[in-house]
Amino acid sequence: MSFASLILALVTLQRLGELVLSRRNTERLLAQGAIEVGAGHYPFIVLLHAGWLTALWIWGRNQDVNLAALAAFVALQGLRLWILAALGPRWTTRIIVLPGAPLIASGPYRYFPHPNYAVVVAEIALLSLALHLPVLALIFTVLNCAVLAVRIRAESRALSVSDWPRISTP
Structure with missing residues (x-):
């Protein structure tokens, strides 16, 4: 197995694990009375990420690895973990709103309104560049930004619906 394939296997496993966590958190939130918003664009997000990983497997699995881009990608995983910790059981890959629940304003959310999306944009570009695939980096970064414009x-x-009272946490 090449180093690039090992990296792709680890990232693929990470993403699959996140889908399991997301599904579990979504089910719990819905059981508590939460509602899903913006579900219509969700299949495009799934397709985009599956397409990106598939493209990386097709064209990147035997590439040499740019260690600087890989190091930046790995550093982003620390931010990803911080985001997951800040959101805890409210982290999902969908937009799930629990009426009356406080907005998360701790961790990276204290400094930036959508840190997870910024991390994902950077991850898509950096992992593609780590595998010397600049065209894939450009294509999937542009597509991701287009989907994120709708999602955000x-x-x-x-999150701004006035009849859903909430407070910010410190």
């Missing part, structure tokens, strides 16, 4: 609008609307 939907999420911002969902």
Whole structure:
């Protein structure tokens, strides 16, 4: 197995693990009375990420690895973990709103409104560049930004509904 294949296997396992965690958290939140918002664009997010990973496996599995880009990608995993810790059981890959629940304003959310999306944009570019695939980095970064433009609008609307009282946590 090449070093690039090992990296791709680890990232693929990470993403699959996150889908399991997301499903579990989504089910718990829905059982507590939460609602999903903006579900119509979710299949495009899944398709985009599956397409990106598939493309990396097809064209990147035997590439040499750019260690600087890989190091930056690995550093982003620390931010990803910080985001997961800050959101805890409210982290999902969907937009799930629990009416009356406080907005998360701790961890990276204290400094930036959508840190997870910034991390994902950087991850898509950096892992592609780590495998010397600049065209894939460009294509999937542009596609991801287009999907995120829709998603961030939907999420911002969902979190600003005035009849859902909430407070910020310290």
